Amino acid sequence: MGRIIMHIDLDAFYASVEEREHSEYKGKPLIVGADPQEGRGRGVVATANYSAREFGVRSAMPISRAWKLCPQGIYVRPNFSLYVKTSHEIMSIVKKYSNKFEQISIDEIFLDVTDKVSDFEAAGKLAERIKKEILNKEKVTCSIGIGPNKLIAKLASDYKKPYGLTIVGFDDVKRFIDPLPVRKLIGIGPKTEDVLKGMKIETVEQLSKVEVKSLIDIFGVFGYRMHEMSLGIDESEVTEEGEIKSIGRETTFEEDVGTPEIVFAAIDELVDGFHEEIITSNIQFKTVSIKIRFENFETHTRAKTFEFHTSDKEIVRDTAKELVQSFLNIGRRVRLIGVRVSGLKFGEKQKTLREV
DNA sequence: TCTGGGGTCCTAGGACCC
DNA sequence: TCTGGGGTCCTAGGACCC
Numbered sequence: 337m338g339r340i341i342m343h344i345d346l347d348a349f350y351a352s353v354e355e356r357e358h359s360e361y362k363g364k365p366l367i368v369g370a371d372p373q374e375g376r377g378r379g380v381v382a383t384a385n386y387s388a389r390e391f392g393v394r395s396a397m398p399i400s401r402a403w404k405l406c407p408q409g410i411y412v413r414p415n416f417s418l419y420v421k422t423s424h425e426i427m428s429i430v431k432k433y434s435n436k437f438e439q440i441s442i443d444e445i446f447l448d449v450t451d452k453v454s455d456f457e458a459a460g461k462l463a464e465r466i467k468k469e470i471l472n473k474e475k476v477t478c479s480i481g482i483g484p485n486k487l488i489a490k491l492a493s494d495y496k497k498p499y500g501l502t503i504v505g506f507d508d509v510k511r512f513i514d515p516l517p518v519r520k521l522i523g524i525g526p527k528t529e530d531v532l533k534g535m536k537i538e539t540v541e542q543l544s545k546v547e548v549k550s551l552i553d554i555f556g557v558f559g560y561r562m563h564e565m566s567l568g569i570d571e572s573e574v575t576e577e578g579e580i581k582s583i584g585r586e587t588t589f590e591e592d593v594g595t596p597e598i599v600f601a602a603i604d605e606l607v608d609g610f611h612e613e614i615i616t617s618n619i620q621f622k623t624v625s626i627k628i629r630f631e632n633f634e635t636h637t638r639a640k641t642f643e644f645h646t647s648d649k650e651i652v653r654d655t656a657k658e659l660v661q662s663f664l665n666i667g668r669r670v671r672l673i674g675v676r677v678s679g680l681k682f683g684e685k686q687k688t689l690r691e692v
Numbered sequence: 693t694c695t696g697g698g699g700t701c702c703t704a705g706g707a708c709c710c
Numbered sequence: 711t712c713t714g715g716g717g718t719c720c721t722a723g724g725a726c727c728c
Contacts, residue, residue, distance in 0.1 A: 370696070380696050382728095395728085401693045441699095441728050523701095525726050556702075586697060623720085633695070637722060674697085 338506055339450045340459050341574060343481045343489035344430055344466065346423075346443035347498035350414055351385035352476040353422050361385075365409035367393055367402055372411050375403040378588065382414050386498060426474050433466060438574045446486055448574035456482060456505045463501050471499075484509065487570035491520060509568040514541035521565045523558060531555075540566050583619070584676025585609045592631040592669035599664060599673055603656045606675045611649045614677070620645035621677035624655040628663050629672035636663065645681045652677060 346352065350368040355361045365388035370379020377399045384393040384402070391406035402409070423442045431437050436448035453459045463480040470478055479500040481492025488509055492502040495512075504512045518540060519529045531554070537543050544566035551559030564570065585606040593599060603626075614621070625639035638659040642651075656675045664670075 398693055398695050
């Protein structure tokens with residue numbers, strides 16, 4: 337009757353792949369991310385292995401802070417193409433076990449195994465098999481969560497890491513989620529957590545006791561989602577995601593720049609970086625947006641929408657520069673610049689100028 | 693502590709149309 | 711003199727996820 341959903345999460349994925357490729361890293365704290373530059377680097381940590389986590393290093397932490405916590409760590413730049421390749425291989429292993437899957441990111445996938453196993457116990461056996469096959473073939477570990485829906489499966493995979501397996505049957509849902517901090521629920525980040533804390537709500541159980549109406553008053557439609565999640569309810573299907581909505585690139589300068597020419601040159605590079613993908617995927621766009629961040633982290637966006645779809649590189653470049661222009665005449669130093677296209681249309685023959 | 697880069701989704705206001 | 715209601719599209723900002 338009910339569903340049996342599995343969530344597979346690759347453990348410290350980038351770091352695991354690096355450890356596999358470099359046996360000399362094994363057992364040492366390894367940090368994949370920006371160049372720490374002796375503590376002066378301005379990027380963040382992409383992934384830290386479990387040894388580095390013992391020093392307090394975490395994903396998304398400024399690399400300069402990681403350096404202070406763990407100067408003896410090994411710091412490497414990400415090798416994305418290797419991670420993408422490894423991910424593809426692992427995902428095709430997983431997809432053999434059910435044709436109902438949903439890949440969430442490079443290191444996460446849902447599997448609906450309702451029609452493949454008779455009960456949660458059998459699902460656990462299948463999960464053990466998947467874990468071992470991934471470890472044998474790809475030399476990286478994963479953690480798996482099993483539950484009656486995607487929400488519970490995802491929370492379960494996070495419960496025991498690395499190389500964990502957590503099964504939460506239908507009757508265990510309330511006992512499992514009640515004590516969790518609200519921050520674990522998807523969509524509740526630092527800001528929402530703060531607002532809830534102000535309302536004396538820190539656990540899922542406390543959240544479940546708040547009236548839906550007051551949650552909707554404060555958080556809008558998301559308030560309704562919050563209420564459902566607090567009760568462990570999630571009816572969403574495991575289904576492959578639709579088409580991509582936007583494509584872009586952004587870059588943070590090594591040092592904040594004050595010269596418009598450098599910003600323009602960066603725009604050219606960013607556009608070069610993704611325009612090829614637009615052409616090879618036969619994509620057209622109708623909106624160009626830019627993002628600019630000043631040295632004080634103040635961030636602005638500007639967008640321009642055309643009445644037609646196009647894939648013209650000159651249009652992206654010229655529009656981006658035009659949009660960014662108004663921010664460059666005020667003598668402020670720029671930290672980041674980004675370009676993105678949206679309003680996408682796929683796979684159609686390009687319109688000629690005449691048709692436009 | 694000082695904040696990447698790839699994205700998605702939501703909100704609110706304004707323009708415009710019927 | 712004080713001004714509807716519904717809908718769509720666009721823009722800008724912000725929260726969030728991995």
